[in-house]
Amino acid sequence: MKEKPFSKYQILANAVMIIWTLAIILPFILLFMSSITDENTLVANGYSFFPKKFSLASYSYIIKSGGQILKAYGVSIGVTVVGTLLNVLLSALMAYPLSVKNLPGRNVMMFFVFFTMLFNGGIVPSYIMWTGTFHIKDTIFAQLLPNFLLSAWNVMMIRTYFTTSIPDGLYEAAEIDGASQFTIFWKIVLPLGKPILVTMGTFAGLAYWNDWTNGLYYIVKNTGLYNVQNLLNQMVQNIQFLTQSSNSNVTAAASTIPATGIQMAIAFVAILPIMLIFPSFQKYYAKGIALGAVKG
Amino acid sequence: MKRKMLAAFLAATMVGGLLVGCGNSGDTSGSSKSSSGTTSTASASGEADASVTKTELGEYTEENPYHLVFAFVEFYEQDDAARTAVQDALNEYMIPKYHIEVEFLPLQYAEYQQTIQLMISGGDELDVMPIYYSNASSWIAMNGIVDMNQYMDTPEGQAIKDVLGEANATVGSMNGILFGFPAQKESVELGGLTMRADICDELGIAEEYGLELNQDEYTGKVYDWSVATEIFKKVKEAHPEMTPLYLQGSASPMRRLAFFDELADQFGVLDWEADHDSTTVVNEFETDTYKEAVTQLAEWFDAGYIYPDALTDTQGSAVMMKAGNTFSYMSAIKPGYLVEAKASTGTDCYAMYFGQDVEGGYSTTNVSFYDTGIATNSADPEMAFKFISALYTDPEVMNLWQNGIQDVNYKVLDDGTAYYVDGEDASNFKYHQNTGWFMGNQFNTYVWNDGSKDANYWDKLQHHNDWAQYSPAYGFMWDSSEYSTQITALQNALNTYRPALETGSVGVAGVEETLQKLNDALYAAGLQTVMDAKQEQLDKWLDENGGATETPQSNLDTIAAAKEAN
């Protein structure tokens, strides 16, 4: 850990990561450039980093036809924040007992969690249950509850982290000091587990943010509850129909839509908030509380 | 340990079982009624007292109307408030007259099939719904669609027959189950090339073939595709930077080159082009008709006339035309088509009919592509049927649903056509469905004045169908539900080679080999089994139908006259 900035290893590591970072950033730049390229130039000349003619038509179309878009952002942000917090809390609560090696029945509990990763009954029974028993259809709970509140995958990853990174002795020491299991959880497990909780929370948040299936299945009448993905998907599909249909019943509206560029613009609109927010999360990835602090 | 795990698992699934089981038994009791209702004499007696509508399942009055959920597809974004206002206006009309209170359920095109399938499974409130023809067989198999034969002898059923004609009213039948009624539209398979007007003028093409703006009505004048080769050649020489013909792999151009009665899925067809009267199911991809067509495409591809990325392109003809480097694309053509083409491509276009015959093909698939039917969820399918009947027979209902409220969403012009109210147009309207070609009877709505159409436009559209030469199997619909295994494999085999063949991408040198591969793959996937079954169903249907379906004499006369004139 104590190297000089320009050791051979540092140069190698940075060279590899810079190349990879470029390989990631360049397609995103291409995506952005396509979204501000004039539609006809885009279709005729293809995607280019240096388009011959620029146009903001795609963005103005989104703003014009997506009057709902602010509301949809509201739904997306609200659901993502609440969902992520609940997800992290539930996952951590579930992962901690699984990491306690002596816990009787731990294997059965592990199996109980793991099994859900492999088998599922498909959308039809889920739909019947969520709409028939829980009546979440066309409510905000439709965006929040099905599928994303807890993922077995996340629980397993957090549990693995707890087992490897939190020394066994710590629990026993705390127990001897008379701390209850809940105290241990709050005071030791959560702070020490911060790196993994932030990481898995990020993935849980992304899963909520990127999801369009819940809206598709469970939001039918009350489209005011669409999230950004639902709204943008709907926009893309309408445009595709209007401009690609070999069915000749199209109105004049179609000729003014920048069909190709708009998909790029829409993709950009959907990921931009995350791209802006994510880097500011970085500080939480750094070490949680130094282990020594807890020990002492 | 293992036993413990098993016990935990079993306990969990049993709890699950109980809950799901309960939910479902509730549904079944509610819907078993719908399948038992067979006669509808009740409605006839109900006519006596107009203030009450009686069915086998209930009595409905103005104070206590039947609540009906009407699912349809919205292709254009509508204003929510405007839609609610239209729904209220519709109910103001519906409730006193039909004792039905309609609830709109607008769905998106891309997802409506899945949404409806889930709603059927979940037993949600749903009465009238759109049915895409390829879903019909599996939705019937899962008992999701009400057989409407039981209502056909009622006055409402008779009214639908009067509007659609006997043959079209029953075309949405499968194995004796009447699952849906087709939309009223032009269905005959006629089409050709849509070409950029400026280039045609420049190269003398317009002059040579007498092309004019807005000349899209079919008169029996049809060109052989070899003429197109000449046109493409001229364009390529004068404008090497331009693609003479745009095609895309996902949209087959076959219907433009040769007509087959696809018998729903292309796995076993009638080679209509070779013999209009044949009722022998053959493998489309072994016919000379198909081979000639794909060879023609391959020749064009080799000559550089076809868009090089045709195989995987998804941008669509309108977008490509608009971008300015595409000369033409293939499409169906009908009266009023060129105005729509201009709207979508942003440029003036000429249309030219191409094909091997003066007459156009006409098959079950053409007509019953989109149908309107009743979900088995319906609490009272008889009431749902009355509503469907109104969609076909009551202009007020259709106009309200399609165009909205008069003088709020549209205005009627002096010539009897309709247009947006002042201050609204195609870019900012609040309510204008424009989906009469998808569900119901658009001939009952006002003609939309887009600049080229007049009030008798619907007549023109209806007369377009006079050029139809019916497939002998018209009215027959193949039920593939027992052959899902083969169909899955066949679909994959077809997807492997079809786009390459039908965009010409294989080149002339590759046609023979690719066809061979395709046919090998199809037979390996069980094509023969499917074709045999299809033939058997078709023969049985022919028996029941009293022989092949005949083309109406008036159509034959129109066609014969045009042939003579040529």
Added chain:
Amino acid sequence: MASLKKSHASSGSSHSKAAKFKRYLPLYLMFLPGAIYLLINNYIPMAGIIVAFKKYNARLGIWKSPFCGLANFEFLFASSDAWTITRNTLLYNQAFIVLNTVVGIIFAIFICDTFNKKLKKIYQSAILFPYLMSAVILGYIVYAFLSQSTGIVNNSILSALGKDAVNWYAEPKYWPFILIFVNTWKGVGYGCLIYISTINGIDPSLYEAASLDGATKWQQIKNITLPFLKPTVITLTLMSVGRIFYSDFGLFYQVPRDSGLLYSATNVIDTYVYRGLMKSGNVGMSAAAGFYQSIIGFIIVLTANGIVRKVSKENAMF
């Protein structure tokens, strides 16, 4: 089993059952909320698996629909494609698991060791960004590079090198590489971030002690970092193995733009099922496909877990 017995002994037989229960009760209570959610969200609908063996009737519902034996499974094995799709699914998933693990660990170590804080932040953000891109958009981006007439590779790179243009979407031989690259591009960030957080959990004093002892960078990685990552790698791999018959539908459908000529290299179980059933939407057959994918994964993962348990007991999942 053995571990439980041992722990039983070590926790002391002097503890009465009641005391033990009291000691562990809070832990079971913590487990409970998540368990209830899994029960509702996952286990109850799991009853729907039975549809795979039934001729589904919407009005009779899942329970009362008549059984049809294994008829719904036939389509998975009936055609000659069965071998291709199984082979493709397995080989791609193996390549993905290995590459995502190896590359993920290398990147994680590089990122954690990066001296410059700003660069570190940039790498760490960038590696996650591809996760945000939907498969459809990814398909467009790949097309931007590989399109026949306007693609960047054909027009800018190959032409500059004086080579002939390649019709990428008609040549299956390139696609294993393209798909593996695209998958790594998109997916490596997931494991990488988890490895980073695990490395961040390592006590820094371990490294300090090692470098005082004169251990080289490589020795530190080999003796400290990798052993610490092992449990995470095993858990991630075991979980991926359980889903080895599933595949990322978007990657295999959208990225090759559903080009038929590429099917020999791009058709996997999920795309095969989708193409076959999208027109009819058969409920029983899609349930059958899902069950088939799950049960094979289940068997493989039980075997793999058994092997792990033999080799290093503490890392087995159960």
